[in-house]
Amino acid sequence: MQKLLELLPAWLDQWRMAVNVGKTAALLTGLKRIMPPPLKLRGSDIEWQSQVTYLGCRIDRSLRMVSQVNHVVSQAKMARAMLRPVLTSRLPLRAKLSVYKTYVRSRLTYAAPAWYSLCSPAQRSKLQVQQNVSLRVLTGAGRYVRNDVIARDLQIPSVEEFVVGLARRMFDRADHGPHRHLQNIAPLHTRPPDATGRPLPRDLLSDPTAEIEMPVQTASPAPQNTDDIPRPRFRVIPARP
Structure with a gap:
């Protein structure tokens, strides 16, 4: 690594690029407790960090990915919390769902294809809880309505x-796009059955339990009497005239 850093200044000068050494950090993954000597770039030390932020993602x-x-x-x-007055207002349910997808779910799944496969089941459940709470707030559902019932009626897939x-869309665009350096990025390597390595981003696509099944709304037969009419699962506040 140090030999590569010694070649970096010449390449930066050639392309007229500058690097702020003071904001540069080094990360060594693994369980090694004794850290190697600090790296040097342009005569300045690059300290080893236990956590770095790269393109908005925190890597330990x-x-x-805790x-x-x-x-x-x-x-x-x-x-x-900032959008709670909007989510609990009398806006149409479709409008409130759009607000949730734009401002809440986008933050919850920021760059998720790169780091979600590294999350433990407990962390994935922690992410799903935030969606469950948001959907319950915007629908005003009662405490006895199940989370999966709310998501099914709203036709919202789980976070996973x-x-x-x-x-899947990201890898499809990269594999079939015109940029060759992006094709087959983060490939799926075959491993022996007894191997215990970290999961890869493409492992999400090979998980048979993670297939998306969106509910399809079909026409129901007309009820014969009023007793056949199903009761609403949750309360929907009508829009103001």
Whole structure:
């Protein structure tokens, strides 16, 4: 790594680029406790960090993405709190769903195709809880209405299904696009059955339990009497005239 850093200044000068060494950090993944000597760039030391932020994503040494999950959950909570008057208003349900998708879910799944596969089941459940709370707030559903019933009636996929869809579209555009350096990016490597390595981003696409199944709204037969009419699952506030 140090040999590559020694070649970097000449390349930067050739392309007239500058690097702020003071804002440059180094990250060594793994469980190694004894850190190697600090790296040097243009005569300045680059200190080893236990966590770095790259393109808005927080990456720690263990690659468990704990800091990233906590950050996006905090951002989603903040956005939902600021938009609570809108989510609980008399706006049409479709408009409130658009607000949730634009301002809350976008923060909850920011760059998720790159880091979601590294999350543990507990962290994935933590992300799903934020969506469940948001959908319950905007529908005004009672406490005895199940979360899966709300999501099914609103035709909203789970967070994992949504991230899998994002990852599939991202890899499809990269693999079939005109840019060769993006084709087959983050490939799916075959591993022996007893291998215990970190999951890869494309592992999301090979998970058979993560297929997206959107409910299809079909026409129901007319009820014979009033007893056959199903009761509403949750209360929907009508729009103002």
